[in-house]
Amino acid sequence: MFSKIRFQLTTLMLFLVSSQSFSNELLLSADKIAVEDGDTLLITFDDAVKRVQLLDIDAPENTENAKFKVDMQCTGLDHDTLYAMGTIAADYLAKLLAKGHSYKLIYQAERHDRYGRLLGELMDQAGVSISKKMIVDGYAIANPSQKLDAPHPYEALQLQAAEKKMGLWGLLPKQTYLWSGGVSAQ
Numbered sequence: 001m002f003s004k005i006r007f008q009l010t011t012l013m014l015f016l017v018s019s020q021s022f023s024n025e026l027l028l029s030a031d032k033i034a035v036e037d038g039d040t041l042l043i044t045f046d047d048a049v050k051r052v053q054l055l056d057i058d059a060p061e062n063t064e065n066a067k068f069k070v071d072m073q074c075t076g077l078d079h080d081t082l083y084a085m086g087t088i089a090a091d092y093l094a095k096l097l098a099k100g101h102s103y104k105l106i107y108q109a110e111r112h113d114r115y116g117r118l119l120g121e122l123m124d125q126a127g128v129s130i131s132k133k134m135i136v137d138g139y140a141i142a143n144p145s146q147k148l149d150a151p152h153p154y155e156a157l158q159l160q161a162a163e164k165k166m167g168l169w170g171l172l173p174k175q176t177y178l179w180s181g182g183v184s185a186q
Contacts, residue, residue: 026105030097033122037062038089038140039131040117043105052107053117054131056154058143059093060168060179062086075178085168085175089139092167096133101125132157138167141180 026045034042038059041052060082061068072082097103107120122130134140135154138161142154158180162169168176 023106023108026107028103028105030099030101030103033097033103035090035094035097037086038093038134041093041120041122045105051115051117052105052120052122053113053115054134054140055119055121056142056144056152057131057134057140059089059134059140060085062090071179074181075175077175077178081172081175082179085172085179088168088171089134092137092139093130093134096124096130103130136161136166138162138165138169138176 028043028045032044036042036051039054039057041054042049043052044050061071062083063086064079064083068082068086071077072079075082077085102125104123105120106123107118109118111119113119124130124133131140132154135142135157142152142158144152144154161167162177162180164170165173
């Protein structure tokens with residue numbers, strides 16, 4: 001009888017542990033965060049600089065890498081235009097990271113994207129997602145990190161940003177429409 005109860009308790013504990021999300025949270029000052037591009041941060045923690053992909057968004061590249069070349073092919077945009085879009089998005093992300101403020105990074109240490117970046121969500125002091133802010137302000141598009149049964153909430157926010165001509169949607173509407181894969185209100 002005792003061993004049956006112990007087995008049940010052990011099973012219950014294993015279930016509870018396995019059903020938990022093993023997310024880590026880290027409080028950071030702005031001086032520990034640098035911008036690599038419009039959706040990638042360089043964050044210093046654990047005595048190292050880690051590349052962190054902001055969850056659920058994509059921004060134009062500001063570096064000639066493999067994705068930049070694919071984006072040029074897929075969109076038909078020229079190098080200078082695509083590079084300018086990437087630079088504008090990266091500059092805006094840097095502007096969001098105010099000096100003297102702190103941010104919370106939520107991430108899973110074992111989860112990386114195909115480029116080796118940690119996947120994470122960065123929240124400002126008010127608890128607002130920086131990813132969400134990039135979409136709402138028109139400097140990134142929705143790129144859900146997992147398949148959902150319903151549309152990702154960022155997709156509706158992206159459509160609103162396009163309709164309101166926010167950020168890149170207002171600065172370079174035709175080019176942003178092409179870069180986004182035609183996912184706007186045009």
